[in-house]
Amino acid sequence: DVKVTQSSRYLVKRTGEKVFLECVQDMDHENMFWYRQDPGLGLRLIYFSYDVKMKEKGDIPEGYSVSREKKERFSLILESASTNQTSMYLCASSLDFRTGDEKLFFGSGTQLSVL
């Protein structure tokens, strides 16, 4: 089975701190994604990456950046955390659009609280 691992289940940070959320997948997937999930707003795509060092903005990229230096690792960076970034952050991966196998697999999530 695909395993998508997020480094922390719960995280508490202060306003203005730089925050790193790490995600690792073990199935050699080409594509990786960062979503946030908020009550009443559902799941929204922040950024995704379809190859090493490649990234594209999703629906809500403001206030976030990403890094993908290795195929298996995709990091989400909050340059200066704000209280409106308190949320559940979900990392996901999928194989490759070209194979037609695009099932999305999620990590267990990181609940981030910014105080």
Added chain:
Amino acid sequence: GIQVEQSPPDLILQEGANSTLRCNFSDSVNNLQWFHQNPWGQLINLFYIPSGTKQNGRLSATTVATERYSLLYISSSQTTDSGVYFCAVSSNDYKLSFGAGTTVTVRA
């Protein structure tokens, strides 16, 4: 973007009952997936089903792409089926749009 509507928003079932969840979408899609989010927040992929019918144990799904809807069937429901079921669609292979979900509660 594509609009995704799921119905009903909430569903309460007695253990052993069958149910149908619906997902309507506003444009043609080439990617449609169903997910189950358990009470601990983990999202599990149930089906990748841009068209046709698939079955996996007590769950099955049907997508009628030409009519822009998909159905998820739960048969002989169990308490472990409780959680939120999401439908997600895309027309460009990677940027999935999620519906608001159907919250299912199965009572023993």
